[in-house]
Amino acid sequence: MDATVKAAVPVLPSINVSASWWIGVCGFSETFSHGDPPTYAGITRNGISIHIACLSDVNIGRLVGDQTMVRILVDDVATYYAEYQRRGGNVHPNGGLQKKPWGSTEFAAIDPCGVCVTFAEPS
DSSP states (O other): OOOOOOOOOOEEEESOTTOOIIIIITOOEEEEEEETTEEEEEEEETTEEEEEEEOSSHHHHHHHHTTOEEEEEOSSHHHHHHHHHHTTOOOOTTOOSEEOTTSOEEEEEEOTTOOEEEEEEOO
16 A cells, blocks of 8 residues: 655745744744744644745855745635735735636745745635
8 A cells, every 4th residue: 555645844945934924924823943043943824834944144045045936725815815915915026816827816925035935726
């Protein structure tokens, strides 16, 4: 019998793991952090988990962040879009809420380290 793959946990780069963008703007909760100041942390929302790892060199952190993307699936992206904006979230200049040719409805944001985060509702 084959093993069951249950989930994937992306590890995103950050230049400041203490930054509250994921918690304050995206509505996630911190599940753990390591170090003082934190160098590694876990966040969660509605059963999905993301880990955040500190890259101590700011230039390398931005370089890696600028080349990292993650898609987060949401069951009501229009409601989440409104929540995100209410919490002060900035939307990517080309990433406003829209129906894409491939069928999903989505919007995009850039986290403080430059990671492109797309929140999408599959068709």
